Amino acid sequence: xxxxxxxxxxxxxxxxxxxxxxxxxxxxxxxxxxxxxxxxxxxxxxxxxxxxxxxxxxxxxxxxxxxxxxxxxxxxxxxxxxxxxxxxxxxxxxxxxxxxxxxxxxxxxxxxxxxxxxxxxxxxxxxxxxxxxxxxxxxxxxxxxxxxxxxxxxxxxxxxxxxxxxxxxxxxxxxxxxxxxxxxxxxxxxxxxxxxxxxxxxxxxxxxxxxxxxxxxxxxx
Numbered sequence: 001x002x003x004x005x006x007x008x009x010x011x012x013x014x015x016x017x018x019x020x021x022x023x024x025x026x027x028x029x030x031x032x033x034x035x036x037x038x039x040x041x042x043x044x045x046x047x048x049x050x051x052x053x054x055x056x057x058x059x060x061x062x063x064x065x066x067x068x069x070x071x072x073x074x075x076x077x078x079x080x081x082x083x084x085x086x087x088x089x090x091x092x093x094x095x096x097x098x099x100x101x102x103x104x105x106x107x108x109x110x111x112x113x114x115x116x117x118x119x120x121x122x123x124x125x126x127x128x129x130x131x132x133x134x135x136x137x138x139x140x141x142x143x144x145x146x147x148x149x150x151x152x153x154x155x156x157x158x159x160x161x162x163x164x165x166x167x168x169x170x171x172x173x174x175x176x177x178x179x180x181x182x183x184x185x186x187x188x189x190x191x192x193x194x195x196x197x198x199x200x201x202x203x204x205x206x207x208x209x210x211x212x213x214x215x216x217x218x219x220x221x
Contacts, residue, residue, distance in 0.1 A: 013104040014169060016177035018044040018119060018185045018215075021096035022059050030080050031199045033058050041097060041113075044215075046187025053195040056188070057207065060214050061087045063094045063118075080200075088206050093214035095119040098137050099181045101154055103167060110154040110167050111145065114138025120216045122185070125178045128152060129171050147171060185217050193220045 019041035025033045034051040042048075042056055064086040075085045087093065098113030099122050117138030124135040125145070133147035141157035141164075152174045157164040192211050196204040212219045 014167075014173065014177060015102045015104055016181045017100050017102070018122070018181050018188070019097045019100045019113060020044055020056055020059055020119060021113070022055060023062075025055070025058070028058055030083055031058075041100065043184075044119075044188040045184040046191055048188065048191055050195055050198075053188075053191050054199065057192060057195070057211065060093075060095045060211060063096055064090050064214070080203075084200075084203060084207065087210045087214070088203070093120060093210065095214045098122065099125055099178070101177070108156075108165050108167075110156050110165055111137060111143040112141055112156065114142060115140050119185070120214055122178075122182070123216060125174070129175045129178065145174075182217075185215050189215065189217050190220055 021039070022036055022042045023039045024036055031054050032051050033054040034049070036055065042052060042059070044056060048056070061084055065083065066086055073089060076082055095118050096113075097119045098117045099111070099119075100109060100113060101111040102109050115138050124137070127133070127135050128145045128147050129152070135145055136158070137143045137145075142159050144155050144158045146153045146155070148168075150171050151168050152171055153166060153168050155164055155166050189208070189212055193204070193208045196207045200207055208220060211217075
């Protein structure tokens with residue numbers, strides 16, 4: 001009983017972070033980027049270094065680096081224009097990643113953005129607290145959040161019914177986590193605006209606007 005009472009009064013420290021899926025830069029030279037030898041996730045917030053912001057912009061541009069439809073205009077022939085063309089002209093942008101939830105008390109990740117999940121769909125979390133009450137976040141793993149009354153159940157992989165980590169937290173607690181992660185995205189976007197003015201002055205406004213659309217964030221004032 002004493003242990004149960006302690007758990008009730010000392011809930012796990014839950015953290016929600018906006019994360020962007022990244023890969024090695026492969027001798028990328030259009031602007032300075034951080035060094036990443038393997039794939040993984042970059043946490044987006046207002047504390048990134050300029051090189052990390054450059055990495056994030058590179059990855060988001062890569063996510064949208066494919067030939068747009070003809071109505072979006074011919075692709076530029078210079079390397080920078082070619083690389084940015086999809087990001088600056090596609091109406092629907094994608095940023096591989098999402099909002100990751102970690103229990104810092106155990107180090108267990110309870111929601112990991114899966115394949116085909118993007119940061120531009122982060123508002124699905126609002127559906128959990130104020131809408132349909134259920135959202136999934138890609139596959140491999142197939143993470144899901146489900147509202148059950150005043151409680152939200154987070155499942156790392158719904159296909160591993162017998163072994164998947166599961167945790168429950170209050171709707172209010174989840175709403176607070178989502179608000180914090182949303183602010184991190186806005187703080188990153190403010191950093192990216194300053195970064196673009198310094199490293200991509202001819203495209204700064206267009207790149208910043210495209211990043212806001214890719215992250216479904218409010219444009220910088």
